Amino acid sequence: MTAFLRQCLALAEMELRKLRHDPTELATRALQPVLWLAVFGEVLARIRGMPTTGHMPYLDFLAPGVLAQSVLFIGIFYGIAVIWERDLGIVHKLLVSPAPRVALVLGKALSGGVRGLSQGVAVYLLAWLLGVGLNWRPAALAGVALAILLGAATFSTFSLIIACIVKTRERFMGIGQVLTMPLFFASNAVYPISIMPEWLKVAAHVNPLTYEVDAMRALMVRGGSSVFGLGLDFGVLLAATVVLVALASRLYSNLVR
């Protein structure tokens, strides 16, 4: 068991060390949240009609959605990174190492989580600068961190599965876009579920992103509350992670076939 843990952590450590050598990537990834919060959010905040839960200001409502969205994008990017020719030799080495496939996949998921957390710091900073009423209590912060980790794990593993199936970068690029945007818009990231048309509500209910945003909304901003209950939120995220990791572990070796 300790060997397993050591192997997962080794892969996450690889990611941390890369970030330490070149932290500029953190800054460039922070650009999208800036656009969403500072531009889109500010503009839409002028509309009085958005029925956010508890009459929260729209910017407060949006901030968790933006956080979840950037974690989603980082996760999807992760699958692409795996099938860049540049990294394929490394995948060979990992698959020939004694680390079990599950450890490799979990290690990758954890690495995605690490990047997600760094993104979380950026979004919190940005939200604070824009006057969002953030919840700074340690328990709440820990909760958000957990949601980020599980969300990043879910979507980076999802992306890894797609990569294992399509195997080439060109095919992935097309599919990646097709999947990311619908996941984002069929969720409660930028608008509450209550104002969605029925068909979209159905989609939102089966989308793990919805539960991730719901948990973040409850924990990240003052006066936030969960529509589904935190138990269900984290339950869904955990279940999604487990199922996807199991599937990815079976498919991972397809990358080198």
Next chain:
Amino acid sequence: MDRLDLTVQTGEVFGLLGPNGAGKTTVIKMLTTLLPPTSGHAMVAGFDIQRQPARVRAAIGYVPQLVSVDGSLTGYENLLIFAKLYGVPRSERRERIAASLEFVGLHNAAYRMVRGYSGGMMRRLEIALAMLHRPRVLFMDEPTVGLDPLARQAVWERVQSLVEEFSMTIFLTTHFMEEADHLCDRVAIMNLGHVAALGSPEDLKVSIGKAEATLDEVFSRYTGHQLETGGDFREISRTRRTIARRG
């Protein structure tokens, strides 16, 4: 890949010689448990590749054809991560990494970023990486493709030292007949998915009646082809990309 039947002795340097597309990489992928064979069985380091893959992996090292080191880390960090993956005990890690770096002559460049390494240095780091856990068998897929003659010589010397100092069995693939001639105790000549001839370089040359022949000539005689031909688009562009990255 049609059919393969061979036995490699412990401590031997064995080569698969053939052009791109001959099936060499397929063979290595099967023996390193990356690809399950469609039929037949194989034992590597005493373990069955299909029934005991985990034990095979723990006992072998692998230097792939594609670049397998991370350019965004230092040489030392690449080794550290794999030391952890292979379960090198914490107390031995530093020393083992230092010894491996010393062996391949990279101890002075250990803390530089790998993306600044030359092609030869990358290849030597990959050798250090593959030998870190002191495997019994080392697989090398086109070990010197894309390297300049000096770097190639350095790699050859390292391979020979691996056999002398660690009694490693080496299984390599190559399309450079000079490499097979220089390094290998025995060679299997492969073309279009099957083995055309098998024996030591000297024996093979004698068998075509010309002791000073080149393996190129041996190849043509046994397969009726030139060593240069072969390889589909993907294989060739992949080789070129490897060469470009190592250049």
